[in-house]
Amino acid sequence: MASPFSMPAFLSSRPYRALVVLGLVSLVVACGKKGGAEGDKGGQPPATVTTAQVQPVRWSDELKALGTANARESVTITASVSQTIASVEFDSGQYVKKGQPLVTLVQGQQAANVVQAQAQLRNAEQLYERSRKLADQQLIARADLDTQRSALEAARAQVATQRATVADRVIRAPFSGVLGLRLVSAGSLVTLGTPITTLDDVSLIKLDFTFPESALSQLALGQRVNARSDAWPGETFVGRVASIDSRVDPVSRAITVRAEIPNADGRLRPGMLLDVGVERATRDTLAIPELALQQNGEVASVFRVEPGNQVKEVPVKIGSRRFGEVEVVSGLKPGDRIVVEGTVKLRDGSKIKDVGAKATTDQDGARSGDGADGARPAKEG
CATH class of the missing domain: 2.40.420.20 (conserved putative lor/sdh protein from methanococcus maripaludis s2 fold)
Known part of the structure; x- marks a missing residue:
């Protein structure tokens, strides 16, 4: 009789044992792959x-801003009286010196008034001289001599007045600089305030720019300023902080700073927009x-x-x-x-x-x- 613990015949057959071995191998391989995947997941290379x-x-940087260039001195030349232009004595873009004539207005009547005043002055001088001699001889009263002296002084003042009216007809450069475009021609009628040309002293540029009020503690007179313009790529124009406004704008909360940049070659022009860098103290x-x-x-x-x-x-x-x-x-x-x-x-x-x-x-x-x-x-x- 067969033992209750004996293996059934089909389990001991060769084909069944082969299937069992193949299943065990597959299980081992699957476990190996799972373990390898888990190992790869936690073991990324550095x-x-x-x-x-x-x-x-040591750090030295700049406070950045945009600034507008202004001339050292700038003015629009205008007429102070209404008159016709007799001659124009300058060209556009010309460099002129202080006091150089630019425009001469018609001055015929004013010149005649000067001649008349001078004649009256000569007459007053003769009357005074005659009265002085008579007064020395006590032939006339001293009061008459004083009257003639007053008349002489009035005649001299009249000559000066008439000469001033003539001078007003010659428009001169108030300072040395470069003229702008000529806006008038000979024969034009100009009135009070009519623009004739512009005059700029560009030997030194005043550069105005603003910073937030938070930068006020980092600003000081004499700080180096580096300015750059798109008109001159790669060029740096060096100047110094000349003044800091005494007030902060209550609307923008910004403070205006002015730097001065030497401009002997005249490459910077009034009105140019410049990139500004104010060097802060090294730290x-x-x-x-x-x-x-x-x-x-x-x-x-x-x-x-x-x-x-x-x-x-x-x-x-x-x-x-x-x-x-x-x-x-x-x-x-x-x-x-x-x-x-x-x-x-x-x-x-x-x-x-x-x-x-x-x-x-x-x-x-x-x-x-x-x-x-x-x-x-x-x-x-």
Whole structure:
């Protein structure tokens, strides 16, 4: 009689045993794949990056603004009387000296009045001289001599008045400078206030610009000013802060600053728009490469290297910028190491491999050459 614990005949058959073995092999392979996938999921290789150490630097930057150029002296030449122009004695764009005649108005009547006044003056002088001699001889009263003296002074004043009317008919340059466009011609009738031309002294440019009131503590007389114009690419015009307005605009909350820039070559013209940079005092601060900065809206951050070659994303407050560098106001301290290149591959807590540190790179290279990441020998394939 068969034992109750004996294996049935079909279970001991060769085909069944083969099926059992095949099922066990498949189960082992499936478990191996699952374990391998889980291992891959938790074992990402470290990201290759370049780092730099944060150190204090000497920082000198500029307060930026837009400014308008003005001439040292500027005026619109106009007529002070109504009269016809007799001659125009200048050309557009001409350099003139102070007192040089520009326009002569018709002055026939005024010249005749001068001649008449001079004749009256000569007559008054003769009468006075005769009265003085008679008074010396006590032939006339002293009161009569005083009357003749008054008449002589009035005649002299009349001559001066008539000469002034003639002078008003000659329009002269009030100061040395460059004339603008000629707006009148000989024979034109000009009236009081009619513009004839403009005159600008451009030997020195007054540059006016504004800053927010928050920048007032950073401004001082004598600060260096660097001005740049699109008309002269690559050129920097250097000047100094000459004055700071005594009032802050109550509407815009801005303060006006005036700088003076020498302009002996005349390349700057009144009315030009200039980019202005006022140099601030040099100071010690922390600075990082601009490439290391992560900007997300108004929030700035960097990846700081932590122990164990991990990175931590830390927020920072930035100040001014210059030539590929950014000033860090807060968020980092001297000696911190940050990631400069390779930030796009990182997130908070990522592992890194620093190729910027030469010694570390050499050691890692030696380890990788020992076969840690190399291919298996062919015989194991």
